[in-house]
Amino acid sequence: MLKWILKLLAVLLGLGLVFLLLMGNPQLEFEPVWLHQFRLTVGGEYIGQLGHGLWHPHLLVSGANNAEATLPLPGDKLISAPMIQLTRAITIESPAKDLWPWLMQMGYGRGGWYAWSPLGNDEGMGPKLVSVKKIMTEFQQLKVGDILLDSPGCNKHKGAWTVKMFYLNRALVLYSAREISAGREFEVNGPKPANMYFERSWAFILEPIDKTSTRLVLRTRANIGPEQWAQFIRFLFTPGDTARQRSMLDGIKERVEQFGADKESKAAVGQE
Secondary structure, three states, X not given: OHHHHHHHHHHHHHHHHHHHHHHOOOOOOOOOHHHHHHHOOHHHHHHHHHHHHHHOHHHHOOOOOHHHHHOOOOOHHHOOOOOEEEEEEEEEOOOHHHHHHHHHOOEOOOOEOOOOOOOOOOHHHOHHHOOOOOOXXXXXXXXXXXXXXXXXXXXXXXXXXXXXXXXXXOEEEEEEEEEOOOOXXXXXXXXXXXXXXXXXXXXXXXXXXXXXXXXXXXXXXEEEEOHHHHHHHHHHHHHHHHHHHHHHHHHHHHHHHXXXXXXXXXXXXXXX
């Protein structure tokens, strides 16, 4: 009996691995409709990102060193006692002032988020789903209180990141308190949602190494609820979130090192 149970578990694990790999590679010529629809869900997005990490194992590693993982950073005080603190980092061969305009234009309907998406280049979602490979001077102004959206169908009440801190060429800190399944924002000082939710800060920190290179550090701090779901959510979403953010760092690095920042974009953010 035990032998059959072990065989069944092996088959299920194998099928699970195949499914993850399929979710991490959306370039299938004949993808079933149900699989495509699943990609549109929050769970499908994170599973797809985890699958993409299996195709590209470096995305499952944080990239941050021990000092970066523990160093106090701007935005930490937004969530003073987090259940989760995750730090990812990458070295970019560019001065911080040339990297900064790419951070300024982040967000759906703006420059994009630069990360790999389990939807791929989905024409049905519109061209704004695709991250740009140029500086967009019309999106070079941000201030505290501005809203950056996650994806299509989002607004200030759903899938929204609020700019909480802003230091030119140094730090951009975003914040969201969100019901996970519906993507709805909630007031953190009011009643907590009955369904799964998170309260999360997201900091983008530029640490100059020398005149020609910069360390880009991403720090996530989060609380999760309800309490009985906290460990499950952490176990399920952390690897996929790491893959997403590492692919985002790769996307930023590729763009900055290939295209840099032009004089017009620097002027738009007050650097000239």
